[in-house]
Amino acid sequence: MTSQETAPPRKAPGQGTATPRLIGVDAARGAALLGMMATHLMPTFGPAPQWEPTMVGLVFSGRSAALFAVLAGIGLALTTGKQQPRSGAELWSARGGVAMRALVIAVVGLTLGGLDVNVAVILVHYAVLFLCILPFLGLQLKALCFWAAGWIVGSPVLAYLIRPMLLDAEPPLQLGHNPGWEDLESPGRLLADLFFTGYYPVCQWISYLLVGLVIGRLALTTAKVQLMLLTCGIVAASVAKVLGTLAMEAWGGRAALSVLPGTRGYPLESMLQVNLTGLQQVDSWWWLATASPHAGTTLDLVHTSGVAAAVVGFFLLLGRVSERVGVNVLILLSGPGAMTLSLYSAHVWVVSSFTNQPLPAGWTDEGMYWAQALCAISIGVCFAVLGRRGPLEWVAHLASRLGSYRPAAVG
Numbered sequence: 001m002t003s004q005e006t007a008p009p010r011k012a013p014g015q016g017t018a019t020p021r022l023i024g025v026d027a028a029r030g031a032a033l034l035g036m037m038a039t040h041l042m043p044t045f046g047p048a049p050q051w052e053p054t055m056v057g058l059v060f061s062g063r064s065a066a067l068f069a070v071l072a073g074i075g076l077a078l079t080t081g082k083q084q085p086r087s088g089a090e091l092w093s094a095r096g097g098v099a100m101r102a103l104v105i106a107v108v109g110l111t112l113g114g115l116d117v118n119v120a121v122i123l124v125h126y127a128v129l130f131l132c133i134l135p136f137l138g139l140q141l142k143a144l145c146f147w148a149a150g151w152i153v154g155s156p157v158l159a160y161l162i163r164p165m166l167l168d169a170e171p172p173l174q175l176g177h178n179p180g181w182e183d184l185e186s187p188g189r190l191l192a193d194l195f196f197t198g199y200y201p202v203c204q205w206i207s208y209l210l211v212g213l214v215i216g217r218l219a220l221t222t223a224k225v226q227l228m229l230l231t232c233g234i235v236a237a238s239v240a241k242v243l244g245t246l247a248m249e250a251w252g253g254r255a256a257l258s259v260l261p262g263t264r265g266y267p268l269e270s271m272l273q274v275n276l277t278g279l280q281q282v283d284s285w286w287w288l289a290t291a292s293p294h295a296g297t298t299l300d301l302v303h304t305s306g307v308a309a310a311v312v313g314f315f316l317l318l319g320r321v322s323e324r325v326g327v328n329v330l331i332l333l334s335g336p337g338a339m340t341l342s343l344y345s346a347h348v349w350v351v352s353s354f355t356n357q358p359l360p361a362g363w364t365d366e367g368m369y370w371a372q373a374l375c376a377i378s379i380g381v382c383f384a385v386l387g388r389r390g391p392l393e394w395v396a397h398l399a400s401r402l403g404s405y406r407p408a409a410v411g
Contacts, residue, residue: 024319027330030337035064041369057274062293066304073212093404100403102130104396113180117352124179125200133209141217148210155204164282204296211305229313237306244291244299253286336380339390
């Protein structure tokens with residue numbers, strides 16, 4: 001979630017401009033940040049009793065968070081050799097840096113977890129994903145492709161088989177809230193929630209970082225690869241969504257799931273379009289046939305990964321245009337995208353101050369979103385112009401340097 005994951009730090013004014021890759025990747029991350037903020041601040045379902053999906057729910061739910069994770073994999077690939085992964089001592093040094101960065105992100109996430117906020121904070125899961133991906137950092141592109149495909153196909157089945165056992169435990173091994181410092185006292189429950197029963201199940205979400213590693217090992221500065229990401233991403237996302245919709249609406253999936261006792265609350269039809277969070281997704285193999293946001297199924301992983309690839313390809317192409325015209329046309333997104341850890345954390349803290357309280361007089365959900373979005377953009381642009389890292393990005397960068405330090409051999 002920090003710009004240091006994607007490329008070397010941007011230069012200060014007068015020392016040259018950022019590379020197109022950094023601009024495009026940071027812009028994609030900025031778009032993901034604004035999309036997640038939209039799902040946090042604006043309704044994803046309409047009013048009762050219909051609970052119709054809103055445009056925000058239909059467009060951003062599930063996709064923005066997945067884009068963050070894919071971008072994390074891309075960033076790790078770019079900092080561990082790009083097209084040629086590091087090996088030997090250099091690889092172990094890079095792994096140490098990634099592990100220390102993960103520690104910083106986890107500390108921030110556990111601290112935010114103590115806030116009373118109606119937001120599913122992703123940072124602790126994000127940190128665990130960084131640790132889980134360490135063994136894959138030295139793999140070549142072909143091997144990564146096989147691992148990514150296998151994980152996308154196999155992890156949803158594994159989760160479906162294991163999750164009921166964890167939920168049937170007494171008490172259930174599920175937090176029902178954001179991970180916080182107090183949860184370290186029950187490590188079994190915390191790990192079960194992080195990997196299988198929580199909002200961002202690491203078991204399936206490793207797929208996103210593997211997809212990101214695959215993308216990051218490509219020649220991202222070439223127009224051919226950028227166009228391939230855009231077109232193949234759109235095709236993959238579209239095919240997965242069509243298959244999921246057919247399975248639910250034409251082949252009997254929704255009818256079979258609607259009779260299960262755990263699907264009461266929001267209308268299942270709306271949840272299948274917006275978010276399956278809150279449904280335990282047990283007692284029917286039909287759950288594995290959906291492409292719904294936050295379903296964690298193969299079709300969901302393919303769809304959201306495809307969307308992420310297309311978004312990255314799109315912004316990389318715009319970064320190419322930006323380089324040719326000599327103007328950073330993406331700075332409104334690449335600025336905040338270069339310091340998302342700081343801005344995301346500030347966003348969660350601000351939202352917590354309004355949780356379970358009425359908005360100030362004259363404010364609406366949309367107004368609150370645009371106010372925070374404009375603040376994030378303004379702050380990000382200012383830091384970009386000054387050539388500075390965000391405060392939490394600076395801490396993460398320092399931790400990464402400490403973790404990757406290897407004393408020079410004496411001979």
